[in-house]
Amino acid sequence: MLELTRIKPQDIERLDEILRQNNISKCSKENCMAIYEGTEIIGIASYERHGSIAILEKLAMLTIDPGERLKDGLIRALLNMADLQGVRIFIIEKAGDFSFYEKMGFKSIAQRDFVMPEELRDKIKGDDTHIYTMLPDFFEQGCKSCSGCKK
Numbered sequence: 001m002l003e004l005t006r007i008k009p010q011d012i013e014r015l016d017e018i019l020r021q022n023n024i025s026k027c028s029k030e031n032c033m034a035i036y037e038g039t040e041i042i043g044i045a046s047y048e049r050h051g052s053i054a055i056l057e058k059l060a061m062l063t064i065d066p067g068e069r070l071k072d073g074l075i076r077a078l079l080n081m082a083d084l085q086g087v088r089i090f091i092i093e094k095a096g097d098f099s100f101y102e103k104m105g106f107k108s109i110a111q112r113d114f115v116m117p118e119e120l121r122d123k124i125k126g127d128d129t130h131i132y133t134m135l136p137d138f139f140e141q142g143c144k145s146c147s148g149c150k151k
Helices: 009-021 066-084 098-104
Strands: 002-006 032-037 040-050 053-061 089-093 130-134
Touching (some): 009 040, 032 066, 053 066
16 A cells, blocks of 8 residues: 655655665755565655745655656645645656646746845856745645546
């Protein structure tokens, strides 16, 4: 059975080992979600918080994910956690997965209607390097699992 939840305190050491094995340098454990299959961690995602703005820090699927449904669920769970903690803007660096996030509703940071805080300008170097979504507006859209669902 699959479970999407915050990383469990008893799994912090195991998480550190997974990070080392997968050459992942950073993961904010206080803002980390995991997918468990039984007791095995099969996916992790975390964000770094800057006031009401969060930046995706790490996303790693540790198993084959046909259709990217697990990844979709993990991102949505992470965004839900961020929303519940008062985050209003969630930013992701553009990478090979740009189309995946675009389908989820993320937009180019160039389209933003907010001022980038001074302390983030070094992290967000240009309008073409990152995408964002506004929370909780993000949750008005469906997910991959319910692409045919009607509201």
